Amino acid sequence: MANYYDLDDILMEEEYVTVHFKFEAKGLGVLDPGSEHDDIEAGAVVDIPLWLAHDLCLRKFVSIKLPSFYNERIRKEIQADASCVDLGRYCPYFYELGLRLAPISPDPTLGSFLLYCLQGRYKDMLCKAHTVALTTAPKFLNLLTREETQLFEAARDSVKSYNKWRFQGARLERAAVLGRKRRLNALLSPFELT
Amino acid sequence: MEHVTAVVELLYQFGVNSMAGRASTELESSFFSGAEVEFLAEDDMVVIVPSLRMDTLHLICGDFGPFMPQVPASVPLWLGIAMKKRGKCRLRAPEWMSVENLTQVLELERESSQEFQPLPFHYVEVSRLLLDNARDDLVDVYMVQTLIEDIRNVRFHKVQTGLQTLSGKTHAVKLKNLGAMEVSLIRPFFVKALEKFYVHDNEELVQPSQGETDTPLASVDRHPRRVLRPR
């Protein structure tokens, strides 16, 4: 389970999924743009954020429809050439969202599909991550989901910091939070240097 | 000089890393920085040739000296460099840093795609510290520098090809003879990748296919637990 304070996990839960209300729900009319009154009627099909859908689904008030980017067409694309598919465009939280949906979704193959995806794309990232030119933002970075980008950047940062070490060595630097251009005048006088 | 046989394991500690790694991406405090690895390397011993007489130094890590002019002595690298900077000694390059040895290592490294040649655990850092601080004491400086860089590149490429098959069943990866800096370079990526595989390749999520042949995807989930390099 993710950390309660994990910002990315919170944002992932903000992704919208389509649900089918099995029962009438009072006072939720706001969620359904098509609805004219305050309530949602039984049988209504509405897009709601995952954090809400997940809870309502566990209580069996709604059933979930998988987002379109987990459908057969995308699966075929992944099989054809995993690393070329622009998953980032379909959903930046492709894997995390899938993981959360897998236990409650009607499709039992979702879990294996995600793993297959990851394995297919991982190899390509492995090759590129440590070798790609450091200065240019590579084009294929746009194809990655947020999670993959983090992985990629972890590799790139370690290469960067290795090169920094290799060519400059360790040195003291001023705290980044002060910004670059700031010039400090004598506003911090009471130094105790003992 | 003590030879450190390096058996490096990227131990995968899921419980410890998953939270720390995610919560503070800006400050990967669980990983070593280049400067920190270098610091550890400075404890390796190196042979110096003192140029003057000096009494024994009593240090926390042990006693060194007394030093006599032209009598080689063994000291930690950091001490050697400090003395060198003050003009009190010359540093002697370790045997493995000779052009002959490095050429041979590079050849062997290229020949076998499965194994890493034994080099000191801190070979990247030690060679760099010596090249930076004692250039005038070394022979064939440029040659040595190029050879080490080549060796590192060949080995790094090998690591990458070797690690192409990860799965959730990979709990640890054994890479014999890999150096400290080499491990530290790939650690952030691999720890994260292992974490992802661990999360995805899990019994509850990946159900074994029950005769559903409509999708070939269902068959990808079973990998044996795999040791990447034979002992």
Next chain:
Amino acid sequence: MAMFGKKGAELVREAKQTLATTDQFRPFNKDLFEQVVKETEEHYGHLQERMSQIRVNDSTEGGDPNFVGGCAQHRSVLRNKRCLLAYVNARMSKIKHLRWDLGAVLPDDITGNLSATERTFFQGYSDALSSYMAEINLDLTVDSTPPKDPYVQIRVIGNLGEVLLDDQETSLLPHSIHFMTRTEAEPLVMQGLLEIYQG
């Protein structure tokens, strides 16, 4: 009107921005923060309304429409709470780093971007750290990277004037170059008043 977590998500995006921005400290977004609090209260109001209408021992299959609606309102309250706490928590972790990077006294433009409670927190954290360091008689904030030589050569950037170094009064004029102990130089380098000079 309560928007079921939209504002909360915005606040979390703001928190991500705060963490990602390295060259300054983003101001506390009081406006957005209060909107989320207000929205949470609205959800709570709706929840109470639904609760009051639930008929006890309702035997209709599955769900009383009020219960279904109530659950959603309750979730929204919890969701907003999580967003609010995550925002505060993200900033808090960054504020802690300020103490380590800049010392006990923050420059005015950073202090100005902290909320009143954050200032109190910084003060408390800073005092706790200082008193701990005094107790163990060790400055933990120096040597953030492994030290090399105990002495470093530095160049003065800010205007420091007369400073007591190594028990000697030294005048650190702008652009002058000095030799001093690393421990003394480090906090001043971090604050951007000196820079390491490699001649």
